[in-house]
Amino acid sequence: MRDVYIVGVSQAPVTRDTSVRGRYIAASVVREALADAGIDKDRVDALYVGNMTSGLLAGQQQLGGLIADYAELSGVDAITIEAACASGAAAARMAYLTIAGGVNDVVVVCGVERMTHVDRDTVTRALATAADWELEGARGESFMSLNAQLMRHYMDRYGARPEDFAPFSINAHKNALANPNAVFHKPVDLESYMASRVVIDPIRVLDSSPVCNGAAAIVLASAEAAREIKDRARVVIAGSAAATAPLALQRRSDVLQLEAVEISTRKALAQAGAKHRDVSFFELHDAFTIMAVLSLESAGFAQPGAGPRLGAENRIGIDGDLPLSTMGGLKARGHPVGATGVYQLVEAYLQLVGEAGPNQVRDARLALVQNMGGTGATVVTHVLRRVE
Amino acid sequence: MRDVYIVGVSQAPVTRDTSVRGRYIAASVVREALADAGIDKDRVDALYVGNMTSGLLAGQQQLGGLIADYAELSGVDAITIEAACASGAAAARMAYLTIAGGVNDVVVVCGVERMTHVDRDTVTRALATAADWELEGARGESFMSLNAQLMRHYMDRYGARPEDFAPFSINAHKNALANPNAVFHKPVDLESYMASRVVIDPIRVLDSSPVCNGAAAIVLASAEAAREIKDRARVVIAGSAAATAPLALQRRSDVLQLEAVEISTRKALAQAGAKHRDVSFFELHDAFTIMAVLSLESAGFAQPGAGPRLGAENRIGIDGDLPLSTMGGLKARGHPVGATGVYQLVEAYLQLVGEAGPNQVRDARLALVQNMGGTGATVVTHVLRRVE
16 A cells, blocks of 8 residues: 655634635635645545545535545536545545555645534534434434443443543643634633533533534645645655444443544554554544543543543643643644645644644643544545654 | 456436435445345445535535545545536546556446436526536526537438437337336327427427436446356446547537547447447447437437438337437436446346346347437447446
């Protein structure tokens, strides 16, 4: 398999601005990522778009062709890839696979989502399409209620307390302060966390990520194409893996063990020839604080029940031994669902090339980047490595 | 690039049965296609699902993980690919690319759609998400009205009459008679065509394909994996190409020239090293008779304005020199949108291995198979060749 490089990135600020139109911000980041790469649009073999809710909330599907047209790439092979909230990374993975296999040389990946122009109930219903409709959605479950189930189970099994989850929210909000593209720039401490409203017991407002709009893009290229661009072969995709688990919690043998996280993390690290201790930072899918904790445990960074300790021991900050959500994560950068996986890759890229500003992780060499659909049903994991 | 073979196929009957549940028919055809291939499920590297309307009409997205679970493939890499009505072939193309490039060995492609459980207006709105919402959908256009525009333009420019379009409908219905999986088994002649109700002038009921449910699956494998299965390397994917054009008709330079058809046909034939005269039969995207005519012209089988002549001269039947829609096409086999592209590939496979029954094209060696999203916005073209 050929090496695949990230050679250009772009991200729009994550917002709750209802005037933002999906096609225009998407076309914008695609053009900007190509400009950042210094690649001519005639070199682009394909455009893969990650999106979850455009059909549901904007009456618009076939975003591949639409965005290709508005980004002046009309004619190009273009499709949309959907895996609920993992759509962005799933699109990046397809681009990676086609370049690694030698069938494409340059692929643009765009994640886009627009969610704040409709009322809260409509968004809740749209997000619930990522759950099992027959076994969960039709019985009144929402993403919030399913994550509340998981958090309750966790607290029951391990005797965890609400304050055990606080560090993940506090850390994300702290890191978002210096990220101009984050939706929140509001410091959070234990007091404000504990004081925040309980939405569905035991999940507080400050446990969950916000509904947002956003678009981000990356340009992936083969070694050969990357070499044509001066100084652009700086970050290589050293590992890529995806795995699935049953959508419905009731169809899993142990709801606190995220099998798709376990499988895809193991495969991606193995492909990269890396161990857990080699990971400089972990962009995990902290849609809820319970998901941050379960991801740490299922990915093998903590024993079952011991995830919160990483927060308590202050190891997850920028200067810790396992920095998490370094630009604010889903919690505070925001979670424009189908775009999130691409934002994560843009942020990891910026860390690895030393352009993360005040949030720069010292000597960042290897990034683990993980994007999740549903409550762990689709998990796409990438390992990015700085080219020395 | 490695050779990629179709090694197993399965199709559910296309129906208007509202009791059919998507996940069960999808899981069924996946299991049957694997059984047909004689491949163990442990050999499956990925499941790519083509679907357009499940989120909109069934509140269910993340079909990759869902169908993987119900087909007992849980754990596998699984995603959904969407390109409106071209979703099925787009999913097949991704499978092809990953195997051709050597990153996967065995991939299952499943197309599934369920549309008849909701009322006609809801379906019409769901299908309109394939058009440009801002420039077409929001202005009251539907797929029917956009195709009516194209048909009017065509009749105006070339002086075509309604009866010029009839042969495409008559041929499709004739071929569906012997296809047990077709939704229609009703002969149509010029008289019944002319007598059929005009839905939006000049489109008659018998110009347009029906709203249906269905699921189909194919198993693609590398030469190496196919060789392990006795007698299964019988059909090779000799060419695969995809192209896009602006979604909105008003953004195209000539609405009667389908650029994405032209580009993807040219590329797919060139990859296969084949000429137009080598094509044994053409499974085209006859969602409307006007689309059959425009596809023939843009694909290079007829000069602009001369497409209807192929029908008039009786060249499109099973015994003609360019058989079309050999198992009934979208018009009469039915058009379960995201599944259609996979049905086309299943049917072409059956022709090439000599299992097309009464509709067998004599000495079928090379199939051109074309699936379209929107009014020509995304076009995915495959060339299949019988292995001699």
